[in-house]
Amino acid sequence: xxxxxxxxxxxxxxxxxxxxxxxxxxxxxxxxxxxxxxxxxxxxxxxxxxxxxxxxxxxxxxxxxxxxxxxxxxxxxxxxxxxxxxxxxxxxxxxxxxxxxxxxxxxxxxxxxxxxxxxxxxxxxxxxxxxxxxxxxxxxxxxxxxxxxxxxxxxxxxxxxxxxxxxxxxxxxxxxxxxxxxxxxxxxxxxxxxxxxxxxxxxxxxxxxxxxxxxxxxxxxxxxxxxxxxxxxxxxxxxxxxxxxxxxxxxxxxxxxxxxxxxxxxxxxxxxxxxxxxxxxxxxxxxxxxxxxxxxxxxxxxxxxxxxxxxxxxxxxxxxxxxxxxxxxxxxxxxxxxxxxxxxxxxxxxxxxxxxxxxxxxxxxxxxxxxxxxxxxxxxxxxxxxxxxxxxxxxxxxxxxxxxxxxxxx
Amino acid sequence: xxxxxxxxxxxxxxxxxxxxxxxxxxxxxxxxxxxxxxxxxxxxxxxxxxxxxxxxxxxxxxxxxxxxxxxxxxxxxxxxxxxxxxxxxxxxxxxxxxxxxxxxxxxxxxxxxxxxxxxxxxxxxxxxxxxxxxxxxxxxxxxxxxxxxxxxxxxxxxxxxxxxxxxxxxxxxxxxxxxxxxxxxxxxxxxxxxxxxxxxxxxxxxxxxxxxxxxxxxxxxxxxxxxxxxxxxxxxxxxxxxxxxxxxxxxxxxxxxxxxxxx
Numbered sequence: 001x002x003x004x005x006x007x008x009x010x011x012x013x014x015x016x017x018x019x020x021x022x023x024x025x026x027x028x029x030x031x032x033x034x035x036x037x038x039x040x041x042x043x044x045x046x047x048x049x050x051x052x053x054x055x056x057x058x059x060x061x062x063x064x065x066x067x068x069x070x071x072x073x074x075x076x077x078x079x080x081x082x083x084x085x086x087x088x089x090x091x092x093x094x095x096x097x098x099x100x101x102x103x104x105x106x107x108x109x110x111x112x113x114x115x116x117x118x119x120x121x122x123x124x125x126x127x128x129x130x131x132x133x134x135x136x137x138x139x140x141x142x143x144x145x146x147x148x149x150x151x152x153x154x155x156x157x158x159x160x161x162x163x164x165x166x167x168x169x170x171x172x173x174x175x176x177x178x179x180x181x182x183x184x185x186x187x188x189x190x191x192x193x194x195x196x197x198x199x200x201x202x203x204x205x206x207x208x209x210x211x212x213x214x215x216x217x218x219x220x221x222x223x224x225x226x227x228x229x230x231x232x233x234x235x236x237x238x239x240x241x242x243x244x245x246x247x248x249x250x251x252x253x254x255x256x257x258x259x260x261x262x263x264x265x266x267x268x269x270x271x272x273x274x275x276x277x278x279x280x281x282x283x284x285x286x287x288x289x290x291x292x293x294x295x296x297x298x299x300x301x302x303x304x305x306x307x308x309x310x311x312x313x314x315x316x317x318x319x320x321x322x323x324x325x326x327x328x329x330x331x332x333x334x335x336x337x338x339x340x341x342x343x344x345x346x347x348x349x350x351x352x353x354x355x356x357x358x359x360x361x362x363x364x365x366x367x368x369x370x371x372x373x374x375x376x377x378x379x380x381x382x383x384x385x386x387x388x389x390x391x392x393x394x395x396x397x398x399x400x401x402x403x404x405x406x407x408x409x410x
Numbered sequence: 411x412x413x414x415x416x417x418x419x420x421x422x423x424x425x426x427x428x429x430x431x432x433x434x435x436x437x438x439x440x441x442x443x444x445x446x447x448x449x450x451x452x453x454x455x456x457x458x459x460x461x462x463x464x465x466x467x468x469x470x471x472x473x474x475x476x477x478x479x480x481x482x483x484x485x486x487x488x489x490x491x492x493x494x495x496x497x498x499x500x501x502x503x504x505x506x507x508x509x510x511x512x513x514x515x516x517x518x519x520x521x522x523x524x525x526x527x528x529x530x531x532x533x534x535x536x537x538x539x540x541x542x543x544x545x546x547x548x549x550x551x552x553x554x555x556x557x558x559x560x561x562x563x564x565x566x567x568x569x570x571x572x573x574x575x576x577x578x579x580x581x582x583x584x585x586x587x588x589x590x591x592x593x594x595x596x597x598x599x600x601x602x603x604x605x606x607x608x609x610x611x612x613x614x615x616x617x618x619x620x621x622x623x624x625x626x627x628x629x630x631x632x633x634x635x636x637x638x639x640x641x642x643x644x645x646x647x648x649x650x651x652x653x654x655x656x657x658x659x660x661x662x663x664x665x666x667x668x669x670x671x672x673x
Contacts, residue, residue, distance in 0.1 A: 267594045337594075340598065357433050391599060
């Protein structure tokens with residue numbers, strides 16, 4: 001096991017989630033009406049569905065709830081909490097398998113989540129929902145397949161859907177958009193593949209599908225999409241039933257693809273765009289986090305990238321090395337900053353940047369935990385990160401390490 | 411050698427503010443010399459040093475705007491000079507800060523409106539006089555210092571200067587008014603501590619917190635009600651309006667230019 005590396009960050013606690021420490025791409029914090037703080041965590045894969053951790057005392061986290069998936073041919077990689085409603089994404093590993101879609105839970109009693117609704121997105125060409133965004137209590141914005149959507153390429157299956165969840169027992173799709181050319185019957189030609197890979201494998205890159213869709217209450221008429229090899233899109237969703245493209249930006253090729261998150265910084269007129277590393281041992285290096293000048297949202301201009309540690313040091317340490325998730329400035333009990341960016345960078349740990357000068361981002365803090373026991377790779381693989389309103393950082397390892405809670409000393 | 415401007419000093423307390431789009435305020439601080447004795451204040455296009463006895467810093471204060479005689483000769487009207495002042499201040503505000511720029515734009519509209527709204531009070535007593543008119547008072551408005559970094563006294567012997575960060579600072583004469591635009595960024599622990607230190611220990615600093623929501627209002631109204639009453643009546647206590655280019659500065663520049671011609 002390697003030593004932890006830290007700079008202006010202090011580890012407060014580590015919890016392996018009762019031995020199920022593979023953390024997916026969902027972390028959300030609930031403030032209960034009894035003053036408790038519950039961190040809800042998605043898992044990378046089966047058998048666990050989601051875990052609730054009481055982090056009221058961040059130095060002493062306690063698992064208070066851990067639920068099971070219906071079977072092992074599915075995963076719930078993403079979740080969000082708004083108020084006492086937990087939304088969970090169900091994705092399956094084979095086309096047509098169920099349940100695939102979104103399940104809502106009432107978590108007002110965190111020890112006993114109660115299902116209050118399910119939205120089915122299964123279908124002959126669908127793997128269900130990979131990622132969802134739910135911050136206003138009314139609409140879920142997600143990447144999903146659908147029973148009526150046949151992609152031209154099997155990995156282009158998940159597209160943008162807007163789900164009205166105001167009535168949890170009767171959720172309904174109210175809008176959708178996909179990249180032109182990716183659906184059978186489209187007039188547009190299919191997109192040229194960036195890094196062609198065998199079509200048999202459903203997971204992974206070489207895909208023109210949605211990953212994240214971020215929509216903020218400050219600007220509910222805009223959706224910010226990370227469309228994997230398609231790059232990023234800004235959509236006008238003032239009419240949810242008819243999303244339209246405002247602008248797009250794509251660095252692939254020559255860059256190796258997999259745009260993941262597009263986070264707008266409204267006051268600054270900037271976007272932070274991540275390309276997810278999806279291969280071990282630096283094979284798909286460089287996977288960067290881009291700073292985009294979006295003062296004119298119709299003319300997106302890349303102006304810098306977040307500095308990464310040396311590839312010769314990290315590329316071959318084991319596991320993935322590169323960008324992935326960000327703390328996304330979501331509303332709620334959340335750290336919100338347009339100058340400080342906190343990201344999950346797999347074997348480079350949690351990294352904190354100042355983009356006060358967006359032309360010259362600067363690393364101001366980082367924490368790299370040691371490689372966890374029982375992991376399939378020798379290094380830490382920080383997969384997800386969430387920062388609360390007190391600047392306490394919660395991060396999860398992809399395979400085994402579970403939850404790391406840190407304090408930023410900046 | 412770092413000059414430790416110390417606003418907590420009982421003997422001639424001085425406050426250094428580094429302002430504008432400065433990426434390294436510490437580097438600016440290291441380049442400074444002590445304020446000479448009997449100097450009421452220092453003001454440049456990057457920093458200001460003030461003490462409790464300093465006069466207010468206004469748009470017409472010397473030192474911040476760097477106007478050449480040729481530039482002045484090309485300006486035809488009071489409105490043009492004011493526009494130039496506004497442009498120079500806006501040039502010190504990051505293009506990546508919409509709310510700060512909205513605040514400054516609203517401020518400039520506000521001070522202009524104030525001179526109009528108090529026109530009868532601001533016109534010369536002699537109605538026949540054409541020496542000045544009410545609009546000339548706009549240059550007496552407080553000078554906004556965007557992105558102001560206030561140097562904090564050296565508390566722990568560290569060589570690294572520490573700053574409290576303000577979105578805008580105004581020096582009203584015996585009063586440092588810091589503006590914080592609230593609602594965009596969660597403060598880090600150190601940012602919070604430094605601002606708290608400034609509020610608690612500075613002998614004449616006050617922080618005004620402006621909600622960002624109001625600045626996003628398309629009407630662009632300046633939140634004057636959040637500021638102390640004298641802020642809106644910036645001409646009070648002054649005998650005459652003055653522009654940003656003083657005669658002495660003009661003469662100095664002409665003399666300097668003459669020297670260069672002859673050399």
